[in-house]
Amino acid sequence: MSRYQPGVIEPKWQAIWDERNTFKTPEIDPGTPKYYALGMFPYPSGSGLHVGHPESYTALDIVSRYKRKLGFNVLHPMGWDAFGLPAERAAVRDGRHPRDITRENIANFKQQLKALGFSYDWDREINTSEPEYYRWTQWIFLKLYDQGLAYLAEVPVNWCPAQGTVLANEEVQDGRYVETGDPVERRLMKQWMLKITVYAQRLLDDLEHVDWPEHVKEMQRQWIGRSEGAEVSFKVEGLASSFKVFTTRPDTLFGATYCVLAPEHALVEQLTTDAQRADVQAYVETAKNRSERDRQAGGDREKTGVFTGAYAINPVNGEKLPIWVADYVLVTYGTGAIMAVPAHDERDHAFAKAFELPIIEVVQSPADHDVQESAWSGDGLSVNSGDFDGLNVVEFKRRIIDWLEAEAHGKGRVQFKLRDWLFSRQRYWGEPFPVLLDEAGNPSVVDPDALPVTLPHIDAYKPTADGQPPLARAGDDWLFVDADGKQLSRETNTMPQWAGSCWYYLRYMDPHNTELPFSEQAEKYWGPVDLYIGGVEHAVLHLLYARFWHKVLFDCGLVSTVEPFKKLFNQGMILAYSYRDANGKYYYPEQVEQGEDGDWYTKEGAIRVDTKIEKMSKSRFNVVNPNDVVAEYGADALRIYEMFMGPLEQVKPWQMSGVEGVYRFLARTWRLFIDADSGELHRHIRSDVPADADLRRSLHTAVQQVTQGIEELRFNGPVSRMMEFVKLATARAELPKHELELFVQILAPYAPHIAEELWEKLGRTEALATFPWPDVDLGALTQDTVNIAVQVQGKLRGSLEAPKNAGKDELLAMAKGIENVARFLEGKAIVKEIVVPGRLVNFVVRPA
RNA sequence: GGGGAUGUGGCGGAAUCGGUAGACGCGCUUGAUUCAAAAUCAAGUGACUUAUGGUCAUGAGGGUUCGAGUCCCUCCAUCCCUACCA
Incomplete structure (x- = not known):
């Protein structure tokens, strides 16, 4: 073979690695340091991988290959986040079982990944939708249940009558199902909830101990949303009832001019006067049917509300405050009721303006500020506050909380935005709950030894006519269970897609264990994940849920670390050029060409098109399939280009010409080593050729930068240094064999196939995968x-x-x-x- | 509205510590090779200019400094996240 032919050498080495079990995870050996490199596992969609997926996977593969050469025991697994809605939709559409669709998709993904030569230990492959895996997801649910962290509650969900199904929040916009435009209503349903709120403070505090990007930590902090304030009790005039409000500004209590209850607040019905009843009921009805998301995000966000006719008594001064109902108060946050201080809160101010309610200043605003015009939320000395006048905000807060506690009107309180996790879905393709319900709907759990509760066969993957989840279609032999003579029925909700991904990193440590989700020794050795790379879109939900489960498992004594992921890194999204004409019609890249004037035109008809860098999507005709790239340029070129494009964390556009440039580099590298006529190593590469200073400096600069780059996850610059070395070496008439061997060593993590081939041509027989990483000769750099x-x-x-x-x-x-x-x-x-x-x-x- | 990021040639990007801006790659130009083309190799390629030199240039405008892409202030643009959280 004389030319560089990735199509020949890549399958060859992939087959050899398979055959030799080159990347089998070593046995647990406490005497050898371990390294756990993990990429967020993909959802195996029907459309297959695009070139965005291999970005983080390539980076992790480079790190893994490097760590092996440093002598680490490396755990580098891959698997499938295989439950999920798209497969269920496809199943409904095609009348097939989602399991079959999922397995096909997985086979396709796997073949795509294998073509890229990643050093995964495929013996540890996991699939969250197989009973061998979800058995343990159910098992962990039982742990949560035992800890009192799982409970049933009536909560509002998005119900679409036309589709006969419940929809996720993301599927509803402006009160309609995104796909069909059918109206969606809010409906109360009994749902499983997980008490993640119990862990709020720990989830917040432990962020201090992980090596994560600051912006991800910040996003989690904001999501958890801790705020300190006070809970204050307000009596309702003329009634025995009272209600509590949460406020972060108890120092403005004297400025409260009205109170607001959320439309869903339990007291609304009771305290509404007969005169106001019709108005209030109408308002509550309207508000109820708007989803929370809709209510918050919708349009101009004009304040609406209605007076209940009732009055509350301000505990600090006995003033009568009208009680309103308004949907700008959320029942899910705090107590679902507020005291409104329009002088010092923008939202209250807008509401007060709209309904002509009084505005009383109680924190002295600057001279040029008029609280009648806009709210003043800054600091200042208190006024109109009786005995408390003249205090600053901080001091006032402390004093008033003491007073509230002393007078039994309230107390200091910490409030989190984080809410309990709605953990059930009305879907087929998810983990069944290991739960049985009696006639009254009281839950009991399945014995852990009886797991898994497998998914039953059903006739159609959609809800029943009366709106029960798809699992209600199962036969009686699945649905009903006899327990001590009583008939119990199975829970027909399933778990959300997040469940399987909450603990998959633990299963990789011991994937074939049939006694436990993972053994203690395996977790002690491999945990925690040393490097976790994935998209920033998981900055909050997945990473927060997984941390939550991990902490629960820690409290159960099942894991030995407080946090699951030591270092986290987010890769930037890979975008692609799209081409679109004035009518909005998209064209494939191969349908367009650049004109003399630099603008782009269609090849047929020469219609001018606009180019734009956008997210890859089928509808924009700009998805790049890695298989196509491999077929034309090879996996090594793809891998290096993914790294060469720019910093891993940055968003960057795919450019096929860039892959071509990298391919040329690899072809040049090939020609540097291999004689075109014989197909063997060039005769001018010899051990007795001395290395000159320039060549050695170039080489060791590359060694140094590749090494540092991997340690610091900076992969683009080092590629340039390798290119420079090859360029320089190409100009030499004779080449020192030893230096070229060093070069193959550092090329290997990036482009493992060509490296293996050249290693072999150099006459080396040692396994390249574990051949020690070269040291930099600092002397050569000066x-x-x-x-x-x-x-x-x-x-x-x-x-x-x-x-x-x-x-x-x-x-x-x-x-x-x-x-x-x-x-x-x-x-x-x-x-x-x-x-x-x-x-x-x-x-x-x-x-x- | 809040939070986060990013802005450097025709394009992707480099300059990691305040010290020669534009490494490396793409594209483009010229030359070699070829009957020709592809491929390959070599040289050049920020703009302007009165060209061995000079002036201007890192989103805009100020500032600190002997020296600023880098530090400080003000502003603009783009992207992402979040969104009435009391």
């Missing part, structure tokens, strides 16, 4: 002479070549000797001479 910039007034006027360790005076003399420098110094007085060794000389001058 140069005898250095190039020094010479500036006058900070402007570059020349440069000079000086001995590495030239003294200050010597450099100054040389600098002054440069003709152009002398020209700029002439007739000037030198005020200051700045010498930065190895870098530059700068003269600061002044007219003489």
Whole structure:
């Protein structure tokens, strides 16, 4: 073979790795350091991988291959987040079982990944939708249940009567199902909830201990949303009832001019006066049918509300405050009721303006600020607050909370935005709950030994006519269970897609265990994940849910670490150019070409099209399939291009010409080693050829940068250094074999196939995968002479070549000797001479 | 509205510590090779200019400094997340 033919060498080495079990995970050996490199596992969709997927996978593969060469026991697994809605939709559409569709998709994904030569241990492959896996998801649910962290509650869901199904929040927009436009209503249904709120403070605090991007931590902090304030009790005038409000500004209690209850607040019905009843009922009805998301995000967000006719008593001064119902107050946050202080809260201000309610200033705003015009939420000394006048905000808060507690009107309270996790879905393709219900709907759990509760066969993957989840279609033999003579029925909801991904990183540690989800030794050795890479879209939900489960497992003594993922990194999305004409019609990249004027036109008809860099999607005709890239340029070129494009964390556009450039680099590398005529190693590559200083400097610069780059997850620059080395080496008539071997070593993590082939051609028989990583020869990096910039007034006027360790005076003399420098110094007085060794000389001058 | 990021040639990007801006790749230009083309190799390629030199240039405008892509202030644009959280 004389040319570089990735299509030949890549399958060859992939087959050899398989055959030799090259990437089998080593046995647990406490004497050997471990490294656990994990990529977020994909949902095996019907459309297959696109080139965005292999970005993080390539980075992780490079790290894994490198760590093996450093002597680590590496765990580098891959699997499938295989439950989920798309397969269920496809099943409904095609009348097939979602399991079969999922398995097909997985086979396709696997074949795509295998073609890229990732060093996964495929023996540890997992699939969250197989009973062998979800048995343990159910098992962990039982742990949550035992800890009192799982409970049933009536909660509102999005119900679509036309489709006869419940929809996820993401599927509903403006009160309609996104796909069909059918109206969606809110309906109360009994749902499983997980008490993630119990862990709110720990989820917040433990962020301090993980090596995660600051912005992801910040997103989680905001999602958890801790705020400190007070809970204050308000009596209702003329009734025995009272209600509590949560406020972060108890210092503004004297400025409260009305109260608001959420439409769903339990007291609304009771305290509404007969005169107001019709209005309130109408309002509550309307609000109920708008989803919460809709209510919050919808349109201009004009304040609406209605007076109940009732009054609350302000505990601090006995004032009568009208009680309103308004949907800007959310029943799910705090107590579902607020005291409104329009002078110092924007939302209350807008509401007060709309309904002409009084605005009373209780925190002195700046002279140029009128609280009648807009709210003042800044600091200031208190006014109109009785005995509390003259305090600043912080001091006031402390004093008023003491007072509230002393007078039994309230207390200090910490509130989180984080809510309990709605954990059931009315779907077929998910984990069945290991739960039985009696006639009254009281739950009991299935014995752990009886797991898994497998998915039953049903006739259609959709809800029943009366709106029960698909599992209600199962036969009686599945639905009903006899327990001590009583008939119990199975829970027909299933778990959400997040469930399986909450603990998959643990299963990889011990994937074939039939006694436990994972053994103690395996977890102790492999945990926690050392490096976890995935998209930033999982910054909150998946990562928060997984941390939650991990902490529960920690409390159960099942895992030994507090946090599951030591280091987290987010890769940036890969975008692609799209081409679209004035009518909005998209064209495939191969349908367009660039005209002489630089604009783009369709090949047929020469219609002008706009180019735009967008997210890859089928509808934009800009999805790039890695198989196509592999077929044309090979997996090694794809892998290197993915890394060469730019920093891993950055969003960047795919450019096929860039892959071509990388392919040329690999072809040049091939020609550097391999004689075109014989197909064997060039005869001018020999052990007795001495390495010159330039070649060694170039090589060791590359060794150093590749090494550092992998440690710091910076992969683009090191590729440039390898390119420079190959370019330089190509110009040599004879080449030292040892140096070329070192080069193959550092190329190997990036482009493992060509590296293996060249390693073999070099006559090496040791396993490349575990051949020790080369050390940098720092001596090779130093140069005898250095190039020094010479500036006058900070402007570059020349440069000079000086001995590495030239003294200050010597450099100054040389600098002054440069003709152009002398020209700029002439007739000037030198005020200051700045010498930065190895870098530059700068003269600061002044007219003489 | 809140939070986060990003802005450098025709394009992707480099400059990691305040020290010669534009490494490397793409594209483009010229040359070699070829009957020709592809491929390959070599050289060039920020703009302007009165060209061995000079001036201007890192989203815009200010500032600190001998020296700023890098630090500080003000603003603009784009993207992502979040969204009435009391």
